Amino acid sequence: MVKVVKFGGSSLADAKQFQKVAEIVRSDESRVYVVPSAPGKRFDADIKVTDLLYECYELASSGKNFYEPFLAVKDRYNEIIQGLGLNFSLKDAFDEIENNLLHSPEKDYTASRGEFLNGLIMSNYLGYDFIDAADVIFFDEAGNFDASKTNEILSNELSNHEHAVIPGFYGRSFDDKIKTFSRGGSDITGSIVAAACRAVVYENWTDVSGLLMADPHIVSSPTVIKNITYKELRELSYMGASVMHEDAIFPVKKVGIPINIRNTNNPEDPGTWIVENTARRSKYTITGISGRRNFCSIIIAKDLMHSQPDFYRKVVQCFEEKNITLEHLLSGIDTMTVIVHESKFIENEQEILSRISKLVQPESLEVESGISLIAVVGRGMKSQAGTASKIFKALADARINIRMIDQGASELNIIVGVLNEDFERAIRSIYHIFVDAGDK
């Protein structure tokens, strides 16, 4: 039985955190492959090593002196090494990075060194082999992750190592350079490694005890979600909930490996299980609530629009021409409502509106901004009558006006639109009616 364990930056921010990590790894002999991030923040005002490295690159590439952030990086690692009492030096690795910065600074290479150096320390501390991610993780010519090449080479390499540390966040590009994933990408590496060795679980260790049912900045001490399906997680993260890199679920999802989100600072907590399917019911009808602010609705009215088969296509085309994705499309008998995010719409607003006028000659065209969308997500909603009415009751009791409602055919979520100023109150009242008010 093989488990892949990935530790985030806050789990590896200093020597004390490294000790907790080692204890976690050693407490279960199936935790054989370890994927570290770079050292994260030790306190609120601290700077992540990856950010320091990006700063080194920015300075070096514009010919400026990069020694201040570079020394800060070296100090962070040296402190960890000393704190762990290791007889080990990163001097050669530091020299190589400095050399690169001085002579031919490369952005992805520089940023990736955060994970690379942490991986070297971790492998020394645990006594595990070190596998350089640049030798086993590949990107294709278009810059996308090359799953088939990686899988073949990585699974073969892993089979030669009983225990190994594989740094997160980077791999090798088509033209033989170091290339990183987007920020937070060590989560993706962990998932790739888990898929390649067909792990029984991908454990993602962070600084919270799992995914919460709602944003803790809005709802005080929300409940931890024990079990969630990949699909539910997609819905919640698309609408703003975040615990992992969005792309991290795909490699493991493809081969049916569950993800377990765990807390390095509270290893006894069971955390959240993210799975393909589950017969486990959650204690509540809903799994979670998330939301985003600042959407616009564009309401297009025209009598008998239904008799024009090309009406929808023409409207959609106006947004497509500006490369704007539609968040929601709602239809009434003589109206069509398009919901888009303000950030993308407003700068092209007049052009899009006049294009719609020209293409479909509406009787009226109304635009409203300042709308928040709230997704109430739950696999349990399908089998439970009255979920929608409960949401509406919660909002009505709080005197919040609903601007739109959208329930997907899968009945996995119900989306409601409210005004931005009602956003937080709406989330709290929905949470309250399902969780605090004793929904079982």
Ligand code: ASP
């Ligand atoms: N260290 C990288 C970042 O800060 C990648 C990661 O932590 O997953 O984005």
